[in-house]
Amino acid sequence: MYAPAVNPRLTSRAPSNPRPQQNRLFNGKAAEAELRPLAEISGGAHLEHALIRHNLVVFKGGEGALQVLPALGDVPPEARLNLIIHQLRRGDLAEAYAGVKDMEPSTPSEYILKAVVLAALGQEQRSPELLRAAQQAFQLVGSSASECDTIPGRQAMASCFFLLKQFDDVLVFLASIKSYFAGDDDFHWNHGVALAASGKWEEAVEAFGCVQSERYRWDYCLVAWLARCHIMAGRPRAAWDLYGRLEASSDSYALLQLIANDCYKQGAFLYAAKAFDVLERLDPNPEYWDGKRGAAVGAFQMVIAGREPKDSLREVIGLLSGSGNPQLEAIEEAMRDWAEAHGISC
Numbered sequence: 001m002y003a004p005a006v007n008p009r010l011t012s013r014a015p016s017n018p019r020p021q022q023n024r025l026f027n028g029k030a031a032e033a034e035l036r037p038l039a040e041i042s043g044g045a046h047l048e049h050a051l052i053r054h055n056l057v058v059f060k061g062g063e064g065a066l067q068v069l070p071a072l073g074d075v076p077p078e079a080r081l082n083l084i085i086h087q088l089r090r091g092d093l094a095e096a097y098a099g100v101k102d103m104e105p106s107t108p109s110e111y112i113l114k115a116v117v118l119a120a121l122g123q124e125q126r127s128p129e130l131l132r133a134a135q136q137a138f139q140l141v142g143s144s145a146s147e148c149d150t151i152p153g154r155q156a157m158a159s160c161f162f163l164l165k166q167f168d169d170v171l172v173f174l175a176s177i178k179s180y181f182a183g184d185d186d187f188h189w190n191h192g193v194a195l196a197a198s199g200k201w202e203e204a205v206e207a208f209g210c211v212q213s214e215r216y217r218w219d220y221c222l223v224a225w226l227a228r229c230h231i232m233a234g235r236p237r238a239a240w241d242l243y244g245r246l247e248a249s250s251d252s253y254a255l256l257q258l259i260a261n262d263c264y265k266q267g268a269f270l271y272a273a274k275a276f277d278v279l280e281r282l283d284p285n286p287e288y289w290d291g292k293r294g295a296a297v298g299a300f301q302m303v304i305a306g307r308e309p310k311d312s313l314r315e316v317i318g319l320l321s322g323s324g325n326p327q328l329e330a331i332e333e334a335m336r337d338w339a340e341a342h343g344i345s346c
Contacts, residue, residue: 025231112137155177224254
């Protein structure tokens with residue numbers, strides 16, 4: 001988050017105790033309101049002061065950042081850091097990296113910011129070097145005597161283990177600070193991924209369900225993880241419903257592949273067959289045909305074993321009908337014969 005700067009010289013000159021750290025206690029609107037008495041007294045002249053211009057950007061959640069912060073340079077020092085934070089939030093990773101590339105951190109917040117930028121760019125570019133540098137910076141903060149028991153320190157240590165793919169350790173640190181992030185979508189996202197990567201499927205679904213941002217909720221990464229969690233927890237239909245809601249998206253093809261393969265591996269053959277059927281119609285790839293055939297036979301076996309409702313056989317037969325493929329027609333005929341013998345109308 002953006003960090004307001006405090007200038008003790010300005011504080012000593014300002015009347016009516018403006019409490020420049022108010023934003024740390026309340027929110028940006030409350031902090032901005034603290035400046036109104038100053039505006040009335042000074043006729044607005046104080047707004048030209050670098051510190052106030054900087055803090056107004058902070059209090060407004062970054063509004064006007066690109067117009068104000070570059071011109072401020074390092075006055076106050078937080079201006080440079082907040083410009084990098086703004087670039088991160090906009091997704092301008094190249095600009096953010098340019099800001100931290102030659103930075104020699106001297107405070108925990110600077111180490112964390114540099115690590116976040118390196119991690120984001122490293123993931124985008126799939127760069128082991130950048131990810132390793134990010135992991136080391138996070139570890140330096142999280143393991144330091146002064147920060148190890150602070151919330152930022154534990155977040156840093158969780159991030160370190162996340163990059164090392166040691167997800168059980170990630171969960172230990174996230175659990176210790178979870179109560180402080182009840183409304184934080186980023187926390188719930190990362191917590192959900194760590195839970196899923198540790199095979200805690202039900203808990204992961206619960207964590208993902210706490211994400212409120214619509215932009216996050218329909219990000220393909222979260223949708224894909226959620227689909228996998230449902231499949232692994234024995235709810236393939238819920239994963240299929242996610243595909244139905246994402247069908248018009250450019251990510252729907254990738255989600256179909258995930259559903260088809262994960263359902264097949266988990267023995268959820270009906271939904272694997274449905275996914276492979278759509279994939280085959282979109283792309284006549286022999287692998288999709290093989291997957292559809294194997295899933296259809298698997299679904300038939302599940303029906304025979306009583307592990308799938310008999311009525312689901314109609315849907316499986318419907319996927320095979322009219323294929324024009326002799327192998328599929330033979331499988332379809334065997335299914336129809338079995339259905340007729342067991343009083344199932346297909």
